[in-house]
Amino acid sequence: MKPIYIVGSSKGGVGKSLLTMALLDYFSQIGQSCFLVETESRLMDVHRSYRHLPFAVLDLSSELGSIGLIDLAYQHPDRVIVVNATAMSIEGIEKYSQNLITELAALDRQLITLWVIDRLTSSLDSLAEYLKIVRGSTVHAVINNYLGDEDYFYAYQNSSVKSSIEAAGKSLVLPVLNSYICDKFFNTNATIEDAATGMLLGYRSVLNSWRKKCHDMFDSIAVAKPRSVEC
Numbered sequence: 001m002k003p004i005y006i007v008g009s010s011k012g013g014v015g016k017s018l019l020t021m022a023l024l025d026y027f028s029q030i031g032q033s034c035f036l037v038e039t040e041s042r043l044m045d046v047h048r049s050y051r052h053l054p055f056a057v058l059d060l061s062s063e064l065g066s067i068g069l070i071d072l073a074y075q076h077p078d079r080v081i082v083v084n085a086t087a088m089s090i091e092g093i094e095k096y097s098q099n100l101i102t103e104l105a106a107l108d109r110q111l112i113t114l115w116v117i118d119r120l121t122s123s124l125d126s127l128a129e130y131l132k133i134v135r136g137s138t139v140h141a142v143i144n145n146y147l148g149d150e151d152y153f154y155a156y157q158n159s160s161v162k163s164s165i166e167a168a169g170k171s172l173v174l175p176v177l178n179s180y181i182c183d184k185f186f187n188t189n190a191t192i193e194d195a196a197t198g199m200l201l202g203y204r205s206v207l208n209s210w211r212k213k214c215h216d217m218f219d220s221i222a223v224a225k226p227r228s229v230e231c
Contacts, residue, residue: 004073004100004109006093008085009116010126015144016116017045018182019174020084022214023114024050025192027080029215035079037069040086048189060085061092066099073107081109090126094133101134111137112221114172116144119153124161131164140169140221145176170221175213178206 007020024046027034036055038044047055056072059065060083073081085093093100104111113134117123131139141162143150150173156162165171181203185195196207 001108001110002078002080003112004069004081004083006083006085006111006113007116008083008087008090008093008113009118010087010090010123010130011118012087014116014118015142015146015174016086017084017186018177019114019116019142019144020046020082021049021185021192022174022211023082023218024053025211026215026218027082028191028193033079035072035076035081037072037081037083039065039084043086045186046084049185049191051189052191054079059092060096063096063099065092066096070100070103070107073109077108090130094130097133101137104137113137113139114142115139116142116174117153117156118144118147119155121155124155124159128161128164131161138169139165140172141165142172142174144174146174172217172221174217175210177210178203181207181210 005023007016007023009016024034024036034053036047036050036053038047038055038057039060041057044057056068058068058072060069069083101111111134113130115127115130117127127141141156143153143156151157162171184190184199185192188195190198192207192211196204196211199207
C-alpha cells in the first residue's frame with residue numbers, strides 16, 4: 001500500500017514547503033519512489049527543487065482537481081503521492097474530500113495528513129474541522145520549532161484537538177533549521193541532499209543533523225520501512 005500524503009495547514013508561512021521537502025528527502029533516502037503534487041502553479045517551491053520527480057499541478061479547491069488526484073493515484077500505484085497543499089486548496093480538500101475517501105479502498109491507498117499548526121487558537125479551530133471531514137484517515141499535527149518551542153504552543157498542548165489527534169495519529173515536531181542553510185536550497189532550487197553535498201563541512205554537518213532528526217520523526221509514524229542509508 002502506497003499512501004497519499006497531504007502536507008497542509010489553514011495558513012501560509014508555517015513551513016509546509018519545508019516539511020514537504022523533508023518528507024521527499026526521507027523517501028529518497030529509503031528508496032521510495034514519489035509523485036509530487038503542487039496545488040498552485042505560482043507557488044511551486046517544492047517542484048523547483050525536486051523537478052526530477054514526476055509531478056502535476058492540481059487545483060484541489062475544485063472538484064476536477066479532486067478527481068484528478070484520484071486518477072493520478074490510480075495511474076501510479078507504485079509511487080507514494082505527496083501533496084504540497086496551499087491553504088486555499090485545503091478548503092477544497094475539505095469540500096470534496098469524500099470523493100477521495102470513498103475511493104481509498106479501491107485505490108488500496110491510505111490517506112495521511114501532516115497538518116502544520118501555529119500557536120493561535122484559530123489554527124486549532126481549522127484543524128478540528130478538518131478532522132471531522134477526513135474522519136477515518138490518519139492526521140498528524142506538526143509543530144514547527146521555528147515558530148517556537150513546543151511548550152509555548154499552549155493552545156494546542158491543552159486542547160481537545162490534541163487528544164483527538166493522538167487517538168490515531170501523533171503530535172510531531174519539525175526541528176529548527178538554520179536560516180542560511182534553508183535559504184541555500186530554496187534560493188538555488190536544490191534538493192536537500194544536493195544542498196548538503198555542495199556545502200562546506202560545518203554547514204553540511206548541521207544540515208545532516210537536521211535531516212537525521214526529520215528522518216527519525218518520519219520513522220516514528222511508520223511512513224515507510226526504512227533501510228540503512230548514510231546522509
